[in-house]
Amino acid sequence: MPKENEFRCVVTGGCGFIGSNFVGLFLSEYPQAKVLNIDRMTYAAHPQTAQMLSLLAPDRYQHLRADIADPQLEEILARFKPHALVNFAAETHVDKSILDPSAFVQTNVAGVQNLLSLTRKLGDVRFVQVSTDEVYGSLNPDDPTFTENSPLTPSSPYAAAKASGDLFALAAHHTFGQDVVITRCTNNFGPYQYPEKLIPLVIANALEEKCIPIYGDGQQVRDWLHVSDHCRAISLVLSEGTAGEVYNVSASEEHANLNLVRGILKRVGKPESLIQYVKDRPGHDRRYGLSADKIRHTLGWKPLLNFEDGLNQTVDWYLENTHWWQSLRDDNYAAYYAANYAPKAQEQETQL
Ligand code: NAD
Ligand code: TYD
Numbered sequence: 001m002p003k004e005n006e007f008r009c010v011v012t013g014g015c016g017f018i019g020s021n022f023v024g025l026f027l028s029e030y031p032q033a034k035v036l037n038i039d040r041m042t043y044a045a046h047p048q049t050a051q052m053l054s055l056l057a058p059d060r061y062q063h064l065r066a067d068i069a070d071p072q073l074e075e076i077l078a079r080f081k082p083h084a085l086v087n088f089a090a091e092t093h094v095d096k097s098i099l100d101p102s103a104f105v106q107t108n109v110a111g112v113q114n115l116l117s118l119t120r121k122l123g124d125v126r127f128v129q130v131s132t133d134e135v136y137g138s139l140n141p142d143d144p145t146f147t148e149n150s151p152l153t154p155s156s157p158y159a160a161a162k163a164s165g166d167l168f169a170l171a172a173h174h175t176f177g178q179d180v181v182i183t184r185c186t187n188n189f190g191p192y193q194y195p196e197k198l199i200p201l202v203i204a205n206a207l208e209e210k211c212i213p214i215y216g217d218g219q220q221v222r223d224w225l226h227v228s229d230h231c232r233a234i235s236l237v238l239s240e241g242t243a244g245e246v247y248n249v250s251a252s253e254e255h256a257n258l259n260l261v262r263g264i265l266k267r268v269g270k271p272e273s274l275i276q277y278v279k280d281r282p283g284h285d286r287r288y289g290l291s292a293d294k295i296r297h298t299l300g301w302k303p304l305l306n307f308e309d310g311l312n313q314t315v316d317w318y319l320e321n322t323h324w325w326q327s328l329r330d331d332n333y334a335a336y337y338a339a340n341y342a343p344k345a346q347e348q349e350t351q352l
Pocket of ligand 1: 042045068092
């Protein structure tokens with residue numbers, strides 16, 4: 001799609017962490033583009049993020065509060081006539097998936113299937129499924145990194161649901177010839193990330209001098225990428241990726257959790273005595289590591305922000321935007337569950 005043309009793109013989950021960063025990038029990369037953001041506004045979507053997006057390009061951006069699993073989206077999509085749909089909407093927190101996987105199946109599997117089926121009816125729509133390296137499972141310390149050909153061996157309910165969504169997307173390409181591409185990225189960090197995930201949680205707890213929970217021995221390894229580089233990769237795959245292909249996205253920045261946490265504490269000038277070792281996460285994946293050779297060689301992507309600069313910028317953003325994360329800190333899983341899922345379960349029981 002030439003950048004000067006009107007490019008109509010549906011973004012789902014655009015009020016979340018990566019989706020909001022993507023909407024900002026996309027609207028500036030495509031000055032004539034229109035974005036319809038379908039986001040249900042779960043606990044992970046901040047109203048202030050939604051407001052920030054609505055001010056970016058008010059004539060080219062709309063937000064619809066709706067569920068990606070809702071078949072009634074058909075009419076809205078038919079009216080918007082998208083050229084592409086980029087699916088960020090998902091339940092994303094591994095710890096929550098261990099407490100209750102049901103919401104993960106609903107959004108990450110049924111939601112993806114619904115979007116595939118609705119866009120298929122529209123005809124010529126490119127579908128970008130934003131996925132994760134967690135679908136490949138865990139590596140041992142000396143294993144080579146995962147490639148796009150590695151088998152899917154997800155360990156957590158979150159990863160199993162994402163792998164399932166990927167398989168539905170690939171099946172839509174193989175069976176119906178649907179124009180589907182998949183990105184699988186490593187752990188992201190950057191602005192607007194909900195402080196349940198490691199990096200924003202450590203920054204926020206450190207600033208408030210609360211203890212920092214380290215699961216198990218803290219020697220688990222994650223491969224980190226700044227969200228801006230992930231969004232550039234998604235935009236490239238959207239415009240240049242080959243239908244039916246999967247593209248891994250990674251800067252090969254593998255770091256043990258404990259070292260990462262120590263580095264953040266040093267940056268914010270807080271003592272290591274805040275670290276508290278807690279019980280390990282059940283089924284905790286030991287190491288993630290991804291090869292991005294394919295996207296580097298076929299599409300010419302490479303990360304632009306080095307890890308240290310990205311981490312410094314992220315710490316600065318959380319220091320400058322305390323109002324953003326402090327207003328989310330009261331959230332707890334019980335309240336979230338009660339508000340989002342318990343009423344629906346009761347309604348179903350009544351109908352039966
Ligand atoms: P997030 O949790 O910050 O945001 C998810 C967004 O989706 C929220 O705005 C939420 O309201 C919305 N949403 C959830 N369920 C919905 C539904 N049923 N209908 C409509 N909207 C719904 O997530 P994120 O970290 O920005 O992740 C975005 C995508 O990127 C996910 O698909 C995730 O699997 C993938 N991913 C994330 C990472 C990471 O490190 N965060 C890494 C690789 C891939
Ligand atoms: P997280 O940010 O939840 O991402 P993911 O589980 O999807 O990789 O966690 C990153 C790593 O940090 C993971 O190994 C779990 C660990 N962790 C802690 O040790 N303490 C915490 O409080 C959190 C949230 C995560």
